Ligand code: HEM
């Protein structure tokens with residue numbers, strides 16, 4: 233475990249840290265100070281333990297790629313995000329919190345459908361969907377909430393189609409996902425929401441076995457469960473992971489990205505006025521870097537002593553790898569606090585790094601390219617319908633964003 | 642330039658295909674496949690970028 237003297241520990245900075253008032257897009261100032269003064273340093277978290285906080289880009293990449301670092305919360309010293317995450321039962325685990333070879337075995341069962349070629353084939357239907365949602369928004373009341381009009385439906389519809397989940401059930405899975413990602417949910421609430429989602433997917437797998445279709449869940453049940461490769465409950469949990477990760481993150485990128493662009497009109501103009509798909513793709517990478525919505529840090533624990541930059545991280549010590557501030561490291565990105573949609577941001581760590589790097593990134597890219605490449609061109613008068621100071625930001629979320637984004641046109 | 646890929650290490654992120662589609666491809670499981678191990682001059686920057694972003698360090702380069 234992480235042993236520190238009680239009074240020394242009381243002086244450690246607390247994590248997570250607050251963002252500065254009036255700077256909703258910038259990581260907390262304390263993170264920035266630590267990156268230059270003490271890039272590998274201890275912090276105090278909610279349960280009184282003091283894991284290492286890693287803030288430099290090169291350190292974050294090195295440690296996330298190191299096989300002596302584990303993503304398994306069952307190891308002592310793992311820095312849990314909150315009591316709810318600690319309480320999540322072991323039988324609710326998915327490969328996101330497993331190590332290789334178990335992680336690789338399970339992840340490889342679902343990597344095929346996310347290959348670049350498959351995503352390219354999906355692009356026209358994603359584009360149609362985005363256009364339809366924008367049509368509906370423009371035909372409805374003005375102002376509108378961009379979260380419910382576009383940001384949530386687009387990725388939800390896409391992941392439903394890919395998995396074979398009826399979109400009509402979106403209330404059920406969106407509501408339960410919200411409970412899981414809210415930092416303030418009680419342990420009982422998170423365990424309950426996770427179970428509700430898993431039961432839902434479990435039932436759906438039974439339907440898929442009887443009436444298999446051309447979708448990921450049907451393939452899982454016929455080619456993996458029924459051949460003994462995994463249990464049905466394992467497949468259900470995997471479905472929950474894909475469904476939850478597949479809509480919540482992208483939705484936040486759509487709203488927060490739009491807000492950031494509306495606040496930086498010259499950047500919005502660059503994106504809107506250039507029809508080159510390469511420019512849109514570059515802007516997506518830059519917004520991923522600049523906003524890094526996975527602002528709770530990657531959580532890991534050291535399995536074997538590691539020496540990095542003159543510091544020894546001992547077995548059993550927890551790690552918080554702050555990919556948000558790493559993406560603002562001037563050593564990796566010149567003038568990092570500037571949103572510049574023309575820069576080459578492709579080396580960002582917004583999707584993480586190492587074997588757990590986002591499985592859904594090719595899908596997220598296609599979705600974000602379709603939205604950013606379409607919305608501002610089709611609605612050139614798009615504007616915020618309220619004062620930015622009145623927006624409610626997801627400071628309490630595992631994933632950052634805004635709860636509502638009132639827009640007008 | 643000579644390229645090698647380590648398929649057991651690959652986590653199917655697809656990043657190499659985005660960086661250098663004429664050099665890297667993916668099999669049915671999304672795992673990397675080489676289209677050529679000696680990329681022409683026009684593709685070398687893309688290949689270097691692919692090796693730099695690969696999350697699993699599964700791409701090895703030898704400049705010659
Ligand atoms: C812009 C949107 C997205 C962002 C910013 C994002 C971010 C991330 C990050 C940072 C990780 C690494 C977790 C860690 O290292 O602890 C991750 C993993 C993952 N993401 Fe995403 N993600 C996005 C969209 C998606 C989508 C659309 C899916 C669709 C299925 C998805 C599925 C997953 C899965 C399954 C993992 C676990 C991979 C593993 O452990 O091997 N994500 N994501």
Ligand code: SF4
Pocket residue numbers: 646650651652653654655656657658665671672673691694695696697698699700
């Ligand atoms: S970038 Fe690396 S991990 Fe991703 S598909 Fe290519 S070789 Fe595999």
